[in-house]
Amino acid sequence: MRIAVVGAGAMGSLFGALLAETGTEVCLYDVWIDHINAINQSGLRIEHQNQTRTVSIHATADPNQIGRADLAIIFVKSTQTAPATRTAAQLLGTDGLILTLQNGMGNADIMAQFIDPARIVAGTTAHGATVLGPGRIRHAGSGPTVIGLWAPGEGAQTLIQPIAARFTQAGIETEVVADVRPVVWNKLLVNVGINAITALTGIKNGQLLDLAATREVSRAAVEEARSVAQARGVQTRGDAVAHVFQIAEATALNRSSMGQDVDARRPTEIDAINGFIVREARQLGLPVPVNQTLTALIETLQFHYE
Ligand code: PAF
Numbered sequence: 038m039r040i041a042v043v044g045a046g047a048m049g050s051l052f053g054a055l056l057a058e059t060g061t062e063v064c065l066y067d068v069w070i071d072h073i074n075a076i077n078q079s080g081l082r083i084e085h086q087n088q089t090r091t092v093s094i095h096a097t098a099d100p101n102q103i104g105r106a107d108l109a110i111i112f113v114k115s116t117q118t119a120p121a122t123r124t125a126a127q128l129l130g131t132d133g134l135i136l137t138l139q140n141g142m143g144n145a146d147i148m149a150q151f152i153d154p155a156r157i158v159a160g161t162t163a164h165g166a167t168v169l170g171p172g173r174i175r176h177a178g179s180g181p182t183v184i185g186l187w188a189p190g191e192g193a194q195t196l197i198q199p200i201a202a203r204f205t206q207a208g209i210e211t212e213v214v215a216d217v218r219p220v221v222w223n224k225l226l227v228n229v230g231i232n233a234i235t236a237l238t239g240i241k242n243g244q245l246l247d248l249a250a251t252r253e254v255s256r257a258a259v260e261e262a263r264s265v266a267q268a269r270g271v272q273t274r275g276d277a278v279a280h281v282f283q284i285a286e287a288t289a290l291n292r293s294s295m296g297q298d299v300d301a302r303r304p305t306e307i308d309a310i311n312g313f314i315v316r317e318a319r320q321l322g323l324p325v326p327v328n329q330t331l332t333a334l335i336e337t338l339q340f341h342y343e
Contacts (some may be wrong), residue, residue, distance in 0.1 A: 038203055038325065041066060041106035041128050043121045045073070045096060046172050047166035048138070049112030054081050054092040055207040063093040065096040066124070073098045075172025081289045084169065085176040099123045108134050108200060111148070112191045114298075115141040115309035123152045127157070134186065136200065138162045140232075140294060141309025142225050145187040158197055159217050160184035161224040165288065169296075177291065182209050185217030220264050222273050223280070228310045230259040230281035232295035233331040236305065237338065239296070243289025246282060254327060255281060261325040262314045295335070302342040 038061060042053040045067035048204065057063045061162045067073055073096045080091040097103060109125035111118065125135050129152075136158040137144045145159045163180025182204060186193040197213055204211040214220060231242055234255055245251050267274045274280060298305040311328040318325040 038062070038107045038199065039105060040064075041103050041109045041125065043109055043111050043125050043329050044113030044117070045069070045076075046112060046114075047168045048162070048164070049110070049163060050076075050081055050168075051166040051176055052110060052112065052138075052209065052272045054083060054094055056203065057094040057202055058092055058267060059203075059207045060196060061207065063094055065094060065107070066098070066100060066103055067096070068098055069171075070098050071171040072168075073095075075267055079172060084174070100173050102126065103128055105130060106133060106135060110136045111144070113139070114215045114304070115139050115144055115306045116304050118144045118147045121148070121217040122148045126151045133155070134158055134197070134200070136160070138182065138184075139309075140228050141223070141306050142221060142313045142341055143309050145221075149187070153192060154188040155186070157187040158184050158200065159187045159221055161220055162209070163212050165291065167291075178288070179208075179210075179222070182211040183214055183217070183220045184211060185214040185220070187217065189215060218271055219273060222271050223277070225310065225313070226262050226266075226273060226277045227281050227284050228293075228295075228306075229262045229314060229328065230255040230278070231285055232293045232305075233307060233335050234258075236299040237294040237331070241289065241296075242293055245285045252282070254331075255285075257327040258311065258314075258331060261318070261323075261328050262311075263321060265314050265317045265321065265325065268323060269317065287333050299335075299338060305335055305339055307332055307339075311335070 040063045042049045042065045045065035053063045053065045076096040080093045111121050113121040132154050148157050160183050162182040165178040167175045201211040201213045236339040259278050295305045311332045314328040
């Protein structure tokens with residue numbers, strides 16, 4: 038199986054490296070030229086549990102150098118899903134698969150504009166990683182990865198089981214599910230409850246739990262999003278708010294990805310997270326004032342970046 042990772046930030050580099058370490062042919066693609074050069078010159082350095090190892094892996098900033106792939110894993114920010122999918126579409130043969138493990142909702146639907154929906158695999162991962170500099174990442178945490186075909190049909194399990202097996206062999210413990218939508222929704226609820234609040238206030242994930250007032254904003258945002266999911270016929274977990282707080286606790290010392298984006302004055306994924314809830318709610322005629330406010334404030338913040 039030849040794998041192309043489109044978007045070699047922290048998570049893309051991590052998945053690519055773990056797969057390459059177990060002998061899978063992987064190519065990392067990213068437009069961050071310093072990172073690509075560092076990886077090609079000295080390998081990718083991964084810090085994990087106070088140890089550093091170096092993984093040799095092919096990386097390129099030129100999509101023409103990647104060659105044919107059986108699987109393209111999209112790890113760009115959700116704002117870049119469309120161009121990344123266009124690149125992936127050129128690499129995949131007629132039976133190649135595309136996988137999104139990105140944050141937010143809407144990525145698979147964007148992919149479906151360029152790729153046969155029967156070849157789109159979506160999912161979530163609880164692995165965490167941070168970029169430390171060109172050619173250097175930290176593997177911050179491990180956890181399950183869950184995948185499923187976005188438009189499941191006959192033989193769906195057989196099609197993606199080899200991906201799960203390959204990932205699991207590489208230390209990315211992966212489960213295949215028949216219906217991946219609730220899984221992606223449950224992850225969305227976590228991002229809805231943590232990302233914008235931490236990005237706006239400058240706090241780390243764990244500090245979301247320190248004040249009753251902050252917990253209340255998070256709870257309200259998550260409950261609103263759950264009502265949207267329900268109206269769309271998706272059953273999300275009943276303990277969604279408690280689950281969000283558990284994740285905030287488990288990642289207490291991390292700054293959320295949206296927090297890191299705001300700190301670095303990068304466009305955020307607000308459109309695919311709280312903004313997605315606002316758009317869905319508008320169509321459904323549901324009130325989501327907290328998500329609306331969080332979205333408006335993040336949009337304001339990023340509009341005024343200097
Ligand atoms: O986007 C993020 O930062 C992560 O998905 C999570 C789980 C909120 C942890 O920081």
